[in-house]
Structure formats: structure tokens, C-alpha cells
Amino acid sequence: MFDKILIANRGEIALRVVRACREMGVKSVAVHSTADSDAMHVRMADEAICIGPPSSAQSYLSFASIIAACEITGAQAVHPGYGFLSENAAFVQALEDHDIKFIGPTAADIWTMGDKITAKDTMKALGVPCVPGSAGGVPTLEDAQRIGAEVGYPVIIKATAGGGGRGMKVAQTAADMEQAFHSARAEGKAAFGNDEVYIEKYLTTPRHIEIQVFGDGKGNAVHLGERDCSLQRRHQKVLEEAPGPCITPELRERIGKVCSDAVAKINYAGAGTIEFLFENDEFYFIEMNTRLQVEHPVTEAIFGIDLVREQLRVASGMPLSFTQDELVINGHSIEVRINAEKLPDFRPCPGQITQFHAPGGLGVRMDSALYDGYRIPPYYDSLIGKLIVHGRDRPEALARLERALGELIVDGVDTTIPLFHALLAEEAVQTGDYNIHWLEHWLKENLA
Ligand code: ADP
Numbered sequence: 001m002f003d004k005i006l007i008a009n010r011g012e013i014a015l016r017v018v019r020a021c022r023e024m025g026v027k028s029v030a031v032h033s034t035a036d037s038d039a040m041h042v043r044m045a046d047e048a049i050c051i052g053p054p055s056s057a058q059s060y061l062s063f064a065s066i067i068a069a070c071e072i073t074g075a076q077a078v079h080p081g082y083g084f085l086s087e088n089a090a091f092v093q094a095l096e097d098h099d100i101k102f103i104g105p106t107a108a109d110i111w112t113m114g115d116k117i118t119a120k121d122t123m124k125a126l127g128v129p130c131v132p133g134s135a136g137g138v139p140t141l142e143d144a145q146r147i148g149a150e151v152g153y154p155v156i157i158k159a160t161a162g163g164g165g166r167g168m169k170v171a172q173t174a175a176d177m178e179q180a181f182h183s184a185r186a187e188g189k190a191a192f193g194n195d196e197v198y199i200e201k202y203l204t205t206p207r208h209i210e211i212q213v214f215g216d217g218k219g220n221a222v223h224l225g226e227r228d229c230s231l232q233r234r235h236q237k238v239l240e241e242a243p244g245p246c247i248t249p250e251l252r253e254r255i256g257k258v259c260s261d262a263v264a265k266i267n268y269a270g271a272g273t274i275e276f277l278f279e280n281d282e283f284y285f286i287e288m289n290t291r292l293q294v295e296h297p298v299t300e301a302i303f304g305i306d307l308v309r310e311q312l313r314v315a316s317g318m319p320l321s322f323t324q325d326e327l328v329i330n331g332h333s334i335e336v337r338i339n340a341e342k343l344p345d346f347r348p349c350p351g352q353i354t355q356f357h358a359p360g361g362l363g364v365r366m367d368s369a370l371y372d373g374y375r376i377p378p379y380y381d382s383l384i385g386k387l388i389v390h391g392r393d394r395p396e397a398l399a400r401l402e403r404a405l406g407e408l409i410v411d412g413v414d415t416t417i418p419l420f421h422a423l424l425a426e427e428a429v430q431t432g433d434y435n436i437h438w439l440e441h442w443l444k445e446n447l448a
Helices: 011-024 040-044 063-073 089-097 107-114 116-125 141-151 174-192 249-265 296-303 307-315 394-407 417-424 427-431 438-446
Strands: 004-007 027-033 047-052 077-079 155-163 166-171 197-201 207-216 221-233 236-242 269-279 282-289 332-339 355-357 364-368 383-391 409-411
Touching (some): 004 011, 011 027, 011 307, 011 383, 027 040, 089 107, 107 116, 141 155, 141 174, 141 197, 155 174, 166 174, 174 197, 207 249, 221 438, 236 296, 236 417, 249 269, 269 307, 296 307, 296 332, 296 364, 332 394, 383 394, 394 417, 417 427
Parallel strands (some): 004 027, 004 077, 027 047
Antiparallel strands (some): 155 166, 207 269, 221 236, 364 383
């Protein structure tokens, strides 16, 4: 096991990794921009080092600063968290060139899965079912129109380099194609420097189901069931749960095995998530995330496993601490993402926290880097915390979530907490009967 690792991230996920390190007897190094000198992850890590000015490009995304921080502190490995450099193959290569271990998969696997067209081709070849659509990239509008007619409208045009819900445009009919094609390309170019796009059938009533996988890098892999992340706004997850309300043990076994076999075949190392749309009992692959997900705690809750600990074990050459047979689901877990945003338009709302009180009690976990008096800087993501509950079954988890939300106090800035109070009163949320488009409709009717 490593003696010391550096965490190339901030906020709740940096704190999350510090906690795992402390329990494992591994020393942790926090990095921070000048805007984050007073951040909780800086206070909680064993060491902290400033890596640049507020702008992410010059701090949390700077290869040189992070590698220099490793050299100065003697950190042997880097945990990237999620976002920032967590899926940057060039960064992984740069670390390797400096003999620093990346806690995650190889640069090659990250590159393969980071390009969505290549990822889809790879998964198809590994026997994973995919959304019907174009075979590879679609270079011209004429191609797009031909494929649209073949696949059948509605279709979605997606940037191969897209992520975070960006670079995707829906064409409801052939008349929309020109506009959607050009705007998906432009968004891909502007946000990711790559204007290549591909086309998929646009599914109208799917759920978002993702499978957590874990490989040891030596051809062994397991799956840790699914998470249902169907409550989304602008293709971004708002609430996640495990197990999925409409996934039977048979469906789980079937898709789980397809996924663990696929990653075993490529000697995948570490945590990964294979994302699917799920409609009429069929799974359709959309993308793979080669990192820890924001919503990983719901999986940890139902399996009683620390996924960050397993990431460190695998990266240091140790085996996983469990086998597939030992993974038994216990109860139900739900996570809500608390953002510093002002409703109804979800405008980021940075500022000073005048009071913070985290809920507690049986089955409640609050992953947050907030504290009384903390000033949320305006430069980064608006996620300020995740409230995760665990109950014996879904109704118990829902009741616990409502109770815990009632205890949670975040004063000084606007947050998405009222949204969850309102959602929990909805019958569709109580029964779990919704698809990925439900929340957008609900927001239009209830918040507009
Ligand atoms: P990103 O990398 O930006 O997260 P994904 O490919 O994972 O993009 O898609 C994010 C979300 O976009 C999905 O969870 C789903 O809500 C929607 N989406 C993506 N592909 C389709 C599709 N073919 N049909 C309907 N919705 C889709």
C-alpha cells in the first residue's frame, strides 16, 4: 500500500478520499487554489499545498503544478476524484512519465472510453448492447439526414467528445436535423475542441441505469449492481438510488455479468461505471465513465463497501477485498445532490454560509465540505453536498430522506434543498414510476 497519496481535487470528493486514506493509514496531500485556502479538504488532509490561482485551468487542471506538488511532498500516487483530470489520458501519461501512480485505469482505457464513438465500438465488440444509430462518426449534414431517415425520428446528435450533458441535440423530425446537427457540432467544438458527432435513436421513455464495475487490472472483475439516475435536469443527475426500482434480480444478473465480463476482457483496473438507457426491459449502452462517480455512495451503502479503499488497493497492486459471490445487496439507498443554486432557474449562488447543520441518525450520511462561515467560491461546480440515506427498503429510505432533509440547515446561500422537499411529495417519486424526461416536465409545470 502507498505511504502517501495526493488528491487532485477539491470539495466533498477530496474530503471523501482523505477519509478513506486516514482509515487505511495512508497519508494524504490536499492541493488547492488560492481561492480554496480555507477549504475543508485543506484542513482535513495531512498536508496541503497551494497549486495556483482560482482559475481551474491554472490550478486543479494544471499537470505541471500537480506533478510538482507530488515531487515536493513525496506523494507516490494521485487520486483524481471526479471531474477535473479524472478522465484525462494525457494527465495519466504525464504521471507515468514521472513515476507517479494514477489511481484509476490506464491512459489507453481512459482514451478509449473518453471518445464516445470508440467507446461504443469497443463495447459492441465486447458484447454489450448499444443504442441503435450511426456506425461511427457522421461527417456531413447529408449523412446525418440519411441516417436520421434510416434510424427513424426522433434522433439525438451527440458530440463524440461530449460530457456533463453537453454536446447533445435532439432532432424530433427531419426538419430539425440541420439545426441540431450544426449546433451539436458547434457545442462539441467549443466545449471539447472536437466537432465530430454521431447519431442515436432518441429513446422517449427510458430510465437511466448504470452498472458499477471494478477490475483488478489482471483480468478479474466484478459488478456491484445498478444505480438508477433517471431524475435528471438538462441530462444531469439530480437524485440517484440503488438498487433500481424496476430492476429484477434476473435483469441485474444478466446485465451485470455482461459488464463485468467486458471489463475483465480488457484487464480494466479500478472503478468504472457503464451507463445504459433502459426501456421495455432492454439495456442500451450510452457511455462508460472510467472513474468514481458522484453517486458512488448509494452503492457503498447497499453493499457495505468502501469503493475508494478498493481503488487504492487495486492501484497499489493488491487484489479486490471481495468476490462477486460475497456481494449481497442489503436494503435501499438514495442520494440527493445539494447544489448552491437559486430556483427556479438553477442559477449558481456562491457566497458565505452563515449556518450549516448536517443531519444525522441511523442510515444517514452527509458528504459535504461545508462548515459555518465557509465562503463558497464562484469559480467551481455548484455541488456543495450530497445527502445519502440507507433503509431496509425503498419506502424506509424515502421516509428517512424526508426526515434528514428536514434536519439539514444550509443558510446564507440558496440551495436545491426545497426542490427535494417538493419532489418527495410527488406520487411518481414515491412509487419510482418515472423516466429520464419526467423531471423536466415537472419543473416546467411546477417551477416555471
Ligand atoms: P454525458 O457524457 O454528457 O453525461 P451521456 O451519453 O451519458 O452524456 O447521456 C447523458 C444523458 O442524456 C442520459 O442519461 C440521457 O438522459 C440522455 N441521453 C443520452 N443519449 C440518449 C438517447 N439516445 N435517447 C434519449 N436520451 C439520451
